Amino acid sequence: MYICIISKGYMKLKHLPSDNExxxxxxxxxxxxxxxxxRDKNFSFDWQFEETNDVYKMQLxxxxxxxxxxxxxxxxxxxxxxxxNLLETNERQRGKNNGxxxxxxxxxxxxxEIAIKRGYYGFVSLxxxxxxxxxxxxxxxxxxxxRYLGIDGVTSQNLVEKHLKDE
Amino acid sequence: xxxxKEPTYEDLRKKYTDEEIAESFVFRSTMTVDEQAVADKEFxxxxxxxxxxxxxxxxxHGELLRTKYLMKDYxxxxxxxxxxxxxxxxxxxxxxxxxxxxxxxxxxxxxxTKLSRILNDRENPNIDLMYRLEQHSGKMIPATYWYKLHSRxxxxxxxxxxxxxxxxxxxxxxxxxFKISAK
Numbered sequence: 001m002y003i004c005i006i007s008k009g010y011m012k013l014k015h016l017p018s019d020n021e022x023x024x025x026x027x028x029x030x031x032x033x034x035x036x037x038x039r040d041k042n043f044s045f046d047w048q049f050e051e052t053n054d055v056y057k058m059q060l061x062x063x064x065x066x067x068x069x070x071x072x073x074x075x076x077x078x079x080x081x082x083x084x085n086l087l088e089t090n091e092r093q094r095g096k097n098n099g100x101x102x103x104x105x106x107x108x109x110x111x112x113e114i115a116i117k118r119g120y121y122g123f124v125s126l127x128x129x130x131x132x133x134x135x136x137x138x139x140x141x142x143x144x145x146x147r148y149l150g151i152d153g154v155t156s157q158n159l160v161e162k163h164l165k166d167e
Numbered sequence: 168x169x170x171x172k173e174p175t176y177e178d179l180r181k182k183y184t185d186e187e188i189a190e191s192f193v194f195r196s197t198m199t200v201d202e203q204a205v206a207d208k209e210f211x212x213x214x215x216x217x218x219x220x221x222x223x224x225x226x227x228h229g230e231l232l233r234t235k236y237l238m239k240d241y242x243x244x245x246x247x248x249x250x251x252x253x254x255x256x257x258x259x260x261x262x263x264x265x266x267x268x269x270x271x272x273x274x275x276x277x278x279x280t281k282l283s284r285i286l287n288d289r290e291n292p293n294i295d296l297m298y299r300l301e302q303h304s305g306k307m308i309p310a311t312y313w314y315k316l317h318s319r320x321x322x323x324x325x326x327x328x329x330x331x332x333x334x335x336x337x338x339x340x341x342x343x344x345f346k347i348s349a350k
Contacts, residue, residue, distance in 0.1 A: 081214065117233055117240070127195075135189030146210050147202075
């Protein structure tokens with residue numbers, strides 16, 4: 001019998017204006033979600049274009065009508081890595097002191113956890129815009145590998161332990 | 168490609184700082200096919216070099232972390248999977264260490280016969296052993312994880328062991344009987 005263990009991430013987020021902690025969860029985007037996202041003015045990218053990849057959404061546990069962030073992953077088994085193809089947070093939550101903090105960090109930590117579980121030693125890559133390289137390095141600990149940035153090992157573990165809830 | 172007019176970095180820069188963009192977006196690659204091929208070739212070289220140069224300690228650390236996170240996923244489910252029984256996970260742990268049973272039994276200060284009985288499901292693990300496993304893994308796999316593996320299997324046995332249930336029912340006297348019942 002084949003049993004699929006569903007990968008679900010749980011985390012605590014901070015609502016910046018009130019400083020309150022909020023419980024959030026990451027799960028796979030369904031077919032219905034793609035239609036919803038298409039109509040959602042708070043997301044600007046064409047997420048249906050990502051449908052062939054593994055696309056995840058982040059939502060508050062208490063408020064499941066709003067998607068806080070989306071992430072599209074490609075499993076590069078041949079190179080033992082998970083590639084973040086696209087990530088976007090809800091427009092309402094972007095910017096300093098505006099909305100909920102650390103949405104992207106939690107999504108990247110979730111990608112790192114997947115890369116650890118698939119036996120890639122936590123290797124997660126992305127293709128950065130040149131002007132953002134320093135920020136990805138400072139904020140998440142990415143290192144440069146040619147045109148790509150990557151994290152692995154203890155850096156990935158630290159991201160997971162900082163942002164995703166343990167038992 | 169998409170029919171959408173998707174925002175570019177330059178569009179977003181009018182509204183957000185670079186830091187705010189990095190905290191909200193990872194963009195799709197805009198490299199041409201040729202540029203992508205060159206970038207991929209260069210990246211593969213780095214990636215395989217990195218894998219080749221991993222120390223035994225880094226590999227073991229990575230494998231133990233993987234084991235821990237897979238256990239965590241299992242705990243988030245509601246069903247029992249034999250692969251995640253205490254004995255099977257302990258067997259996996261020992262194989263990752265690449266140590267023989269006698270040496271491992273000595274590491275955690277139990278008799279090798281006892282270890283063998285636990286690995287073959289002829290004896291239940293106790294809490295002492297769970298603490299020792301936590302310490303042995305450099306606290307990577309907490310004692311509570313070992314306990315949860317064991318308790319999930321116990322729960323499954325309690326649910327499924329009808330023969331034992333019937334035997335024990337027969338030993339009970341003056342059981343409570345209710346006229347009202349849940350609908």
